[in-house]
Amino acid sequence: MKQIACALALTLCSSAAWAAEKLSLNEVSQYLNGITTAQAPFSQINDDGSLSTGKLYMHRPGKMRFEYDAPNSGVVIAGAGAVVIQDPKSNQPPETYPLKRTPLSLILARTVKLGQANMVVGHDFDGTSTIVRAQDPKNPEYGSIEMMFTDSPVELRKWVIHDGSGGKTTVILGGLETGVTLSSRLFNTSAPPSR
Numbered sequence: 763m764k765q766i767a768c769a770l771a772l773t774l775c776s777s778a779a780w781a782a783e784k785l786s787l788n789e790v791s792q793y794l795n796g797i798t799t800a801q802a803p804f805s806q807i808n809d810d811g812s813l814s815t816g817k818l819y820m821h822r823p824g825k826m827r828f829e830y831d832a833p834n835s836g837v838v839i840a841g842a843g844a845v846v847i848q849d850p851k852s853n854q855p856p857e858t859y860p861l862k863r864t865p866l867s868l869i870l871a872r873t874v875k876l877g878q879a880n881m882v883v884g885h886d887f888d889g890t891s892t893i894v895r896a897q898d899p900k901n902p903e904y905g906s907i908e909m910m911f912t913d914s915p916v917e918l919r920k921w922v923i924h925d926g927s928g929g930k931t932t933v934i935l936g937g938l939e940t941g942v943t944l945s946s947r948l949f950n951t952s953a954p955p956s957r
Contacts, residue, residue, distance in 0.1 A: 787885060790894055800942065802939060822869075823871060907924075
């Protein structure tokens with residue numbers, strides 16, 4: 763009886779894996795373009811191997827916020843064409859970078875067009891997820907973003923930022939809740955609010 767149950771379980775598992783399919787670049791672009799607002803808990807694996815957790819807020823186009831849990835308690839805000847990094851433990855003023863010089867600009871663009879020439883440098887399927895690696899075709903030195911999507915329903919589950927100096931940061935999303943109401947204050951880069 764145990765052998766039959768095991769065989770049945772293996773059959774069901776392999777059918778579920780077999781049912782997953784590689785998403786086209788058009789499907790991935792349509793999915794990203796369909797997101798206006800979203801929020802999710804996240805876990806981040808930093809280049810040095812350390813782990814951070816927090817909450818992510820996104821308002822496309824152009825806005826994203828990472829609120830890190832203690833002990834980090836930092837905030838990273840993308841908005842008004844800039845990325846501002848605020849570290850409350852530092853005595854330094856917030857660091858600011860142009861958003862267009864980061865791979866995040868690719869998913870925060872007004873219109874995501876992954877089919878654009880030389881933007882996608884990898885489009886794979888690992889058996890359960892579609893993995894798309896994209897870069898700014900005009901400025902590949904800015905780094906790239908590797909995104910992982912599940913299908914049925916299509917959902918962004920993870921991304922890896924590969925920066926121009928060879929470092930990488932992995933962000934794993936919890937359940938991404940879309941269509942949420944978000945305050946514009948979350949994305950204020952001129953004076954990032956304390957938490």
